[in-house]
Amino acid sequence: MQRRLTGLIAGVSALGATVALGGCGSSAGSGDVTLRLVAADYGDSKANSSQKYWEKLSTAYEAKHPGVDIKVSVYSWNEVDAKVKAMVDAGDPPDMAQIGAYADYAAAGQLYSADDLLSIDTQADFVSQLTTAGELNRTQYGMPFASSTRLLFYNKKLFTDAGLTPPETWSQLASDAAALKDRGVKYPYALPLGPEEAQAETMMWLLSGGDGYTDTVGSYRLDSQQNIKTLTWLKDKLVAKGLTGPVAPGKLNRAEAFAAFTRGEVGMLNGHPTLMKAAAAKGVKVGMVPLPGSNGRSKSTMGVADWMMAFKKNGHAEQVGDFLDDVYSEKNVLAFSHEYDLLPVTTSASDAMTLDKDDADLVDFLDELPNAELYPVSQTSWAAVSADIKRQIGAAVSPTGDPAATLGRLQRDASAAENAG
Incomplete structure (x- = not known):
């Protein structure tokens, strides 16, 4: 697996030690690790709650990575940002949060950069203007998770x-x-x-x-x-x-x-x-x-993106990055987009949607995305x-x-x- 390990390598060099990095398809790192994710609910009823999406995805991931346990807590949009803020203020942030904004946490130095976490292929697959919108001081901290245009x-x-x-x-x-x-x-x-x-x-x-x-x-x-x-x-x-x-x-x-x-x-x-x-x-x-x-x-037109971010407090950069590589696979991005009628945040999934006649109604929205302007989310x-x-x-x-x-x-x-x- 090619992975950008800027932060991890710097930490290893400071210790004057070397480590063996796990490869794809194996448990991400040694020992048992629990990763906590707080996510927003895109469903409009219990039947299509995002909890079901995350449970299916994490169960499949855990089956291939027996040393990693994924714990997901899903909250409504009315409360999810406040829940994450309360956790951060209490000194106990989740490993990952999928919410509406990232800039405050990035400016406070609390987040891993995308370079620290994601494989080169995953990071390069993000739709370019969404990558730019996720940057603070030219470093990407916010990873786009869902998008739409008008x-x-x-x-x-x-x-x-x-x-x-x-x-x-x-x-x-x-x-x-x-x-x-x-x-x-x-x-x-x-x-x-x-x-x-x-x-x-x-x-x-x-x-x-x-x-x-x-x-x-x-x-x-x-x-x-x-x-x-x-x-x-x-x-x-x-x-x-x-x-x-x-x-x-x-x-x-x-x-x-x-x-x-x-x-x-x-x-x-x-x-x-x-x-x-x-x-x-x-x-x-x-x-x-x-x-x-x-x-x-x-x-x-206006474009909207919601964001995934990873907090540094608990460490686990390699495990978090490996899990997010899976989250951003074409299959998983398309599954989420189809479930909630949203636009993919990756080029590969966008191309697949464009070619699928069952997604014809979404093509007009996809066509608007390259020229869409997002909220100034990089402003704290x-x-x-x-x-x-x-x-x-x-x-x-x-x-x-x-x-x-x-x-x-x-x-x-x-x-x-x-x-x-």
Whole structure:
């Protein structure tokens, strides 16, 4: 097995000793080792809990590596980040954590780098922009685990009945939404800027307006003139004209918007792959197109990645790396992606999905991934900035809202958080 062993070799050299490294197919290291993994639950019921996925994977791994025991604890997304933080704060971190962000732990020097853990083949197989997003100071600490991109979803029946075609520009989107409103559609365009995931909807609109959260060197530029224009257009052309439905955008959460779409009450909204299955189960025929932009289809959409990381506190770098090589095998990556309608984080699994006719519905999302922009997750300030956006951005497009003032306030707080970090 080729493995990047930078950290391990440095440690061995400092001791002036040598060790024999185990090869593939054998127990990773000598003696019995228990590895603890804390992971997020991607399921929506007990029947498809991620606990089942991890139990199947770890059981198969343990059968081939009798000296290694894998203990997995799965928590909901509402609590998993806090669970890991509590463990770290108590001085008892898990060996691995699969959660939403890695940068704080990497900046504190608590994580192994990917170089310390993974085989060269595994590390090279990550989709390139996900590798970059997992880097802090040009070293990869965050290993992408799951990803998705966004497309504009539309209700095919509502569009056909109204004689509409899917929009490519903002003006066409507003025109389609007005026609849907005239026909009594409850949510012509669902704009979820509620506290659940406002940072996502906001980022998609900022990107389609030609800007985003950060500049080319990663510094925040929330109050750019283009971003102000984008939110002003939303406020004046969609919200003020009653084209976003009966619930104020600042009070509408993504889950509620998705549920309304599956009931046939939404004409258009920005969605990710899991919405396809939910809509199909309710008999809603879905169309999907790239996000409209201010002057044509958006040049970039939002991509989202969740992260795997490994803590150094307990050691076991070789065993952790061997297990993660298995986690990131093409078979296991595809199994997870299929179970939860997510995009693979490796090139080999992405290529396999592209060629599989059973995955045809996901190809459009895969096609968007090379040009997708991710949250600025390498910024240790991102968690605080994201929370501020969730709390404040909905007010910016309200009838009494002021997009420039809201974005200016968010920018000042983001700059302060960035400088403090």
